[in-house]
Amino acid sequence: MSPAEIIAAYTTRLGDNALVLGQRLTELVASGPELEEELANANFALDYIGQARMFYTAAAEHEGKGRSEDDFAFLRQEHEYRNLLLLEQPNGHFGDTLVRSVLFESWYLLLLDALVRCSDARLAEIAARAAKEVKYHLRHGAQWLVRLGDGTEESHGRVQASLDALWRYTGEMLEADELDAAMQAEFDGPDLADIATAWRSNVAALVADATLVLPQDAGMARGGKAGRHTEHFGFLLAEMQYLQRSYPGATW
């Protein structure tokens, strides 16, 4: 891969993560468990969709084929998305939504902090902008994890079950594939092995604070980074892309 291809593919992957989580959180608008969380998740969704727009716009320029951010978001097929499987998992109950965000954001923040030091100036700028937002999200998520984990027997049991169920999707965040390696070699990108170490210790601390039990790695799922998704993803895309597929080129 040429340097331009590496940065375009890597930036697209970041955009896919942000867009897919943004879309999932958007599903909670008008159906949040309470007003405060309704506002919180809507704000997080906006941040993620904003980040996706910046990543996709950068990717489109590196690619140089005249595609727009909307082409990336709305006119690609399932296998062309490279987001983590974790992020496409359904919202489930509030504990599931929360654990999905905490597991991702505790990793994403480390990734963004590393990307701030990469040699692609534009990506470093976007990462610096995004890191400030994700820090705020994670603070909110960590508070809720304690509130539910160290709450009632019911909330503790349910959020532990969420953690156990979603844990298998965390493996692929921590394993470098060819693109991660190329990004690291060519642009001083993140070292996923370092991030994995930091993530494991941060998550262990968060989980302990919440009086929960850290799950063991077993039967870890992977494939999102290579475009092989879980069944849920097709339904997510169908809803998200419906308008552009039905009315190509429609704008507000």
Added chain:
Amino acid sequence: MVETAVSREQVLAWLAEVPDPEVPVLSIVDLGIVRDVECDAVVTVSLTPTYSGCPATEAIEESVIAALEDRGLTDVAIRRVLSPPWTTDWISDAGREKLRAYGIAPPEKGGGKRALMTGTHVVPCPRCGAEDTEVISEFGSTACKASYRCLECLEPFEYFKCL
């Protein structure tokens, strides 16, 4: 090369009259999102977003173009800059005073990082000045605000949160 007959200071003075669509008591200059103005053949205004997903970004760009067109400038370009990222420290002192007078508690200066990490900080009531206040919600009517309540005068108020 055609020189525009307008100075950077003049353009900035005009931009100081463009309100932020979500917090209209502040101009976009008070808010600290106008990073630069270059007056060549084209007048280029550099703007930075407050948040990645700020839904007002496009509206602000359009209002900048409209404000300058009203003053007879036809060649106006907008440049989006991300670095250094906006924080509440970019809000001017005049802007902070306007926020307080409007009933929104302004963010503490330079306290962004600490507040973000620990969540412990005093937010004085913008109405009575009491420091005995409590958070109602970390989120408010827009992404940049949280909701508070004053335990002294009992008024609810919004807080422009530190970032």
